[in-house]
Amino acid sequence: MTATTHDTHDAHHHGPPPGFFKRWLFTTNHKDLGVLYMLFGLLMFFVGGAMAMVIRAELFQPGLNLVDPHFFNQMTTMHALVMIFGAVMPAFTGLANWLIPVQIGAPDMALPRINNWAFWLLPAGFVLLLATLFLPGGAPAGGWTMYPPLVLQLGDSFPFLIFAVHILGISSIMGSINIVATILNMRAPGMTLMKMPLFVWAWLITAFLIVAVMPVLAGAVTMLLTDQYFGTSFFSAAGGGDPVMFQHIFWFFGHPEVYILILPAFGIVSAIIPTFARKPLFGYSSMVYATASIAFLSFIVWGHHMFTVGMPLAGQLFFMYATMLVAVPTGVKIFNWMATMWQGSMTFETPMLFSIAFVLLFTIGGLSGVMLALAPVDLQYHDTYFVVAHFHYVLVTGAVFSIMAAVYFWLPKWTGNMYDEKLGKWHFWLSTITVNVLFFPQHFLGLAGMPRRIPDYAVQFAEFNMISSIGGFAFGLSQLLFVYIIVKCVRGGEKATSEVWEGARGLEWTLPSPAPYHTFETPPVVK
Amino acid sequence: MNQNKLTRLFVASVAMLVMLFSAGVAAESDWRRPWGVNLPQGVTSLSEVSYSMHMLTFWIVTVIGIVVFAGVFFSVWKFRKSQGAKPATWHHSTAVEIVWTAVPFLILLGIAIPATQAMIKMEDTSGYEMTVKVTGYQWMWEYEYLDEDIQFFSRLDRDSDRARQRNPEIRPRDVEHYLLNVDNPLVVPVNTKIRFLLTANDVIHSWWVPELGWKKDTIPGFINEAWAEIREPGTYRGQCAELCGRDHGFMPIVVVAKTQEDYELWVAEQQEDANGEVAADDEDLSDMGMDELMAIGEGVYGNQCMACHQAGGEGMGDMFPALVGSEKVLGDRDEYKSILIDGVSGTSMQSFANLSNQELAGVLTYVRNAWGNDEDGEVVFQPADVDAAR
């Protein structure tokens, strides 16, 4: 049989393989795997969110009310690990899997079997990690940053933590290699690099970051393991090492990691805003260069997490300057989105609402980031709730909001049905209002002196903590609506057209909704 | 609600948050009180520096934030399809892109210059007049006055400690300075450039008193330096600011700044105490009943020991030995007493000599008899035994 266009499939070859297990366990199809990734991310969002609810409940008022401090520390640590490695990264990877081949006109991902493996390693890693909750000494409790010597006190959960990180690392490296190979090698004829949708560009750069830094994290935790069990002295002064050395290696990974958590978001928003503004994205090429600059700078700013460790002055100044520079390309992106909206013809469907909220609230998080970047004042901000507020603005109203925008935006393409717009708007407004009640007061708490990672606090912090907790519960409950909307949309609803949105541009919108199981087996020609 | 109203509601709520923040700052709300929203101005020249840098950047980013919010809201209000807006088709302009690359860059340059100066000042520990060595332990601080031969430990005060238990006897709100008070504060003179040498014994901690204007990590095996010159006599409170395990939230810092004369009095007092060993208090050394000792001991154990040795005395990993069946506990009485009174040097098992004789007798008895440690029969420690061993 010669290759055919997508509307003349023969049934045997072009449907999913028969049988539930055969389809979902063994699949190499990028759309199936994309769905699996996203469902896994959603599940983990709830697991990590449930842990956050424990945190907020304990902090609801002063005193140790619900949990033991050791368990509290387990919750913060696991919350962060689950949210970062289990919710946000897999959700983005799922979007990449589903969207990149259809956006560049490829029949599938470049390495479909690797794709399947990369996905299944995720549940494997989390089985190891979450199982530690049931060990005698409990789960890891040393913070997601795993600083020695504290992390070496963990007891039984320690090796599980290390190997879980290894496995999650292999998963994301494999997933990313696949994405890079797909983007560089699988583009349809005529799809030059500078014609690619920005989501694809963002992921190309993100995947590069992942391949570059996840192995460094793997090396760092390997050194922890050998320090604990094989007598090495990487992080102990007596043997000539330095506990701070771990922090350098960790943040060499950790800072690029936070951009791994935001660059795909930039890509998503760059797809949604032009669609609903009905106007082409402003400054496409400067968007690409800005993304690349952010990625480049991300390798030389790690020290801004370490202003209090006693680095030499020159080091502190270098990291301060480099960090401040990141604001410039990021600003370019913000201003380009604003310019895209300017003189557009906007409508405000749920994806657009989330994207606008993203632009505004991410900016709040970014601006507090610039404050943190200033070494002399970070000595006050560091390890307080001001930092917690900063990173939840960029992570929750940044990364998570962008994921929600993406889900609403592409859900009709995935399911063939429109989601319930009215409920979507409710979800948006509830989320946006409650998330600010949740995180905005944390700026005040931090400035007024509340350290992070504490299960109990001085009574002067009671009021804002209570507000924050109420916001947290409300935000958590609002997310139940999100699940309901998705389920409802999967089960039925108004049929979606291929274009779905009036202003939609790009290859994926030329496909029918829902998109067939195999697409672009004959590459489209892009002019 | 229609779209317009919703949007206005959103604008209003964001504006309110911004106003709340600004109003709080304007009112210079006291950071130590409920509803405090801002950094303290502090009592040292460094805190002044960090405070003014903070306010400077705060206002700059607030203005930038307002520009971004205003721009987006204006577009949302003006260029909406429902108002009949027709989309333009332009999508590029090198000129404006250069502007919005260059302007932020220049703004940042403007911030970077004072920040650099501030940083240089902070790192300059030269010309100090006295030195205090600070050592972090799980979960207390040790202070050594290198010029005065004074040394002591500083822990969470007893009231906070009682209030922070699950189902406490007193409520946190009834404790003055809940979690921000210690048994032995660091006492220092005002108007003196003090050099701090910071290190830790077990894991990383971070020594932070907001009113001094900085925090510095204490790294085991290394010494970090910092300095402060306090202007006003007073009591300044802070907390450990680096996750250091179970009781990270419960190792506060209190600095009492005294005038030079008062400080000298204090120093003299301390040195006297040190010579007279443990203050010869007229504590009751009479024998106590087993039940009474066990009850006291259980309380002390819960407050002081459980964090490390765990509720059932089972210890934690390799770090903290089990007390159940421990040879040290079951073995020689004097050695056992000395572990508590003198501590085990080089480990986080510190001296608990600051406890009263009754409390020490209680906890010694408790540990010796609890969890089946009394298999070979009841063993009792009396306050007089403890006093003799001091």
Add this chain to the structure above:
Amino acid sequence: MSSHSKDAYFVPEDSRWPVFGVPGMVLLAAGFSIYLNGGSSGMPMMIVGAIITLMMTVMWFRDVIIEDVTGKYNAQVDMSYRQGMAWFIFSEVMFFAAFFGALFYARVFSIPWLSGADPATSQFLWDSVSLAWPTAGPGFLDLDYTPMGAWALPTINTMILLTSGVTLTIAHHAMKHNDRRKIILGLAATVLLGAIFMSVQIYEYVHAYQDLNLRMDTGIYGSTFFMLTGFHGLHVTLGAIALFVILLRVMRGHFTAEKHFGFEAAAWYWHFVDVVWLILFVFVYVI
């Protein structure tokens, strides 16, 4: 699959190996953890896990080889594999970078700080001892050990590994000219040299432990020495196994002068291991 035309991009319809192998990896990791925690069930779990993981690898590669030999891979698939391998090697480079970074940090920062460059640290915590590389750190001053010399065996070993790079290149040229005998000779020589290299490394380790009292717990020097050479050795072993498999495939006639990516992938890997060694030799042994 038969329905694919020759120029369509090959997408395997499904694959059971990942789902088969992943539980093996969980067992391996959990077993190792339990073993390290002192549990007796750890070791058997590890072994079972390792066997399953190994089976996954073998079966998976078997599928790939069959597909390759039966001509399912067009030029574009070939390119995907190239990309994949290149980025994989890049990730390995970054893994080594973490350990080189640790070595660099210890030598340039922590050791000097501990021995006087940071006066307070040295004076108050470490009795102002002075340390010079190689060192086991200020806490192990009375440790009696001899650092590993650079010039005898390690130099010879360097030559061996470099030579293996040459023999591999000879094999590659032969591949391009379809000279089977020469390919096999070149490859066999490479694998053999790799094996000799590893034997010398093992001898060196035994020597270090038995005669020099240089061990993994000999402070930061022992730590960096054994971790860097150890992970390198592990990679040499993997590379040699890969080349050996390629050798078998050559003997079966799997490759042609035009199409032999399997060979090239293994060769790239080998050269990567080679280059890491050179850097390692300079920074761990010589300087």
